[in-house]
Amino acid sequence: MCGRGIDQVLAHPCSPEIYEDYMRSAAGYVLLAEQANGPIPRRNGSSYVWGAALEQFKSMQPDARIINLETAVTGSNDRANKGINYRMSPENADCLAAAGIDCCLLANNHVLDWGRAGLVETLTTLQKLNIKAAGAGRNDREARAPAMLSLADARLLVFAFGSASSGIPFKWVAMSDTPGVNLLPDLSRASAFEVADQIMAARRPGDLTVVSIHWGSNWGYDIPDEQRIFARALVDKAGVSIVHGHSSHHPRAIEIYRDRLILYGCGDFLNDYEGIRGYERYRDDLALMYFADLDPTSGSLHALKLVPMQIKNFRLSIPSRRDIEWIRQTLDRECRPFGTRVIFESEQQLACVAQRATT
Template structure:
């Protein structure tokens, strides 16, 4: 995907391999849930089956990714970054008071490594669903699998440290990650000097957010590319908060080449700011939400693979190739053409005020309908 002075990245929204998906993988945990309305994780599998048909049990680890794996491999991105919203632990001590709890058995971790991520972002509102012990288990499991992480750690220094991916000619891609309260990250999940947790900011004006912008200036070396991954904003709605738009601009001004936003259950606008990419919300990618009703107008059954190409020389955006998928039987498959048209209309309308042009065109790599985003 890269080459010729260009670097290609695969970016995505939320990957949630716990709960119902954990139940269909080879090593399911006890299905009991501490949720108010759903007490058995297998009920989420049954809910998906009511709308799409039978879902296999003890499915292969790659099953939830479906057709996405071949599409990602065909694109040959230089770097792959995912946001994991699941605690990887067998610990039963859930955090009380939360409506939703996500965990997966560490033995099912090949369901994550199937996509071969270079960086796993953990700054989100589910990584501590099973407490700090669960976070420790998660960090241990990911480290044992050889995965780089960003956005959570055993103390504040580790949680705020960027993940560094080597690039050709001694360059690096740095991934910083921050979870904001607007996405539902509890304040007491913040990592401190003596306590593990998330790299957390109460809002764009929080000192932690200011320190992040300052750190970009001091950490970046000539030739580096910088991604700032942010878990922010509400689950639903297309209009980003003005303060968060301003924060994204501040990060670009400080040296970020890509602002990788996630938390929303559906894709939100793409923005071109000073030639750099701001993803205000990538939407969900892998989860067990199929069949849950209430927000059908947002079409959260539709998912996107984001293939981003930037210039090595200055980090400026070349294009974003968007490959639409849909979830069926808890598995990703190519979205039909009418759904691609719907996404084109919505993203085109919502991204236009942010200086981004969305075009519909066949996917030049794998074929099939797709979208391309470029600065207007």
Template sequence: MASLALCGDVMLGRGIDQILRHPGTPTLWEAYVHDARDYVRLAERANGPVPRGADPRWPWGDALPHLLDADVRVLNLETAVTAGGTPDPGKGIHYRLHPANLDCLDAARPDVCVLANNHVLDFGADGLADTLDALRASGLRTAGAGADAAAAWRPAPVASATTRVVVLAAGLPSSGIPAGWAATDGPGVAYVPEASDAWVRRIGAELDAVRRPGDLVVVSLHWAGNWGYQVGPEERRFAHALIEGGADVVHGHSSHHPRPVEVHRGRLILYGCGDLINDYEGIGGHERYRADLRLVYLAELADGTLSGLRMVPLRARRLRLEHATAGETAWLRDTLDEICGPYGTRIGAGRDGTLAARI
């Protein structure tokens, strides 16, 4: 039996970076906001004072004990870790965490930081190189980006107390990853241009090169748009094919809110985990999705088969995660139960205020 903590997007740049002990330059290159500290002020206007020079554990808040209790932690790090680089002129939004604030990421003790996403190259190849160097120096494993295609596609193995977990990460254009970011003989991300059988085989070949008997295999995908619960037929076929090809978990992310959960042949598919940490408080729009509510997914697997899935309901307040209220937890339960029902999964109350999948 192994327990995995699976998280969606963790964005530690911009406003989050500004409240930590070593804020980088606040300059932004956005159309409407030019100073990252404005995102802190928006959060304060919505929910109250935010500390400056905050403890590195502050953004994780009440999520931290749940994360640290798992055998293996996997998250999508949607932030470059650099004090330099050149902002990509083709991007409207750029995220970066000052390397001196990397103890904020360390606080959650991630076993694998997924980098195959649409922000890791926001500050170009130099920013990616800085990110890889900083994470490596901190002893943090990465998957999904690298100095060339071989490095970007190389799965990350994690030896837990009970088994070895192998994580392969890749990104699709539906998440906004530019095609030019694909790793070739130069730096970039593990890029899947289409959700096809050919790319299922490519992923399978990469896994076969490192897989050992008894390994748990996680395929982590940055895919689909920011908003909406619908899972396209090509996405579902791709996820099913990955499971049928040997993956034990499909760990999807990119959407700003949770998307459906499915169990296929006893294996877990998270079509979209939603955001976990960001600085979006006080920004209006898409209120029906309640993007201020977040989840940490806690999966228990025995020989790859899902034996239990709990979800920890959280809410973002003052750039920190805190436990959701009873009403917010009920809203998440009812919403998830409705959107997961067509995929054969029901969501109910779990223990200690969590939600549980009925599988």
């Protein structure tokens, strides 16, 4: 989430005015973070927020960098009456290019925070930066269309869907003549089969597929049965390589099902929550970078490496060894019921493996 407080410390911030019950200026979130962790410089360059993550990208050299962009990128003042509204100035959007982002997923509960015009400006801004988008569009056809990324050995199709379980209003759905998001009617098996049919209709031989879904609650580790059934159905019927789930503010369980990767909740990679109290036990200051190595022919998972990061001063940094061990233990505990374990790959890197691989 690059909006609100994050936007305020970049070079070209939006007007700070917001309309929350407990905060009327986005600059207030900067002050909360400074009270927690010390001064934050202002008017930062486009690479500031990524900090230590840039070195990890350089080291790992992923073929595709895909994120859920949970903010509008707009100067629009057409505020949705929903309590919390995120926006980032289009002039600050070059921070996405600074991280080499290839694809932004937009089927979430904040992309229309500043109206349909704000969504259109978000799409236009990403297009100018040559960043692909999926999950929202100027009409329903565009919202349903996958992003297509050319890899060295294959074509990657990225489909994005939103679920009302994450707080997306049904009125945000894209229609034939109305901008909006690609919203699922529900998380039933029948809906999963409809998604699978869409995938198979778009896919060519040799294509790899990712299905990204914004679903579920912000906090807690429970994985609803409907999510597990939905994700597995996508693998069973469409051979999806990765089900990329998000909405939770902290990482949730990871499953390797039939050699396919299911991420039930990736957690936040960047946010402006420093200094906000009430959910400290979930350590939402700790983030993960997910590096999935796929077989380019079959789409099966070779390996999943996890690189822990810490959000501090609105910037990603390397956590302490104690914090890395905390996130390893926590995620390992949540993964065990799904047949996976989280182990140390190196001092600052974790791996998620099937339990049979640990014996």
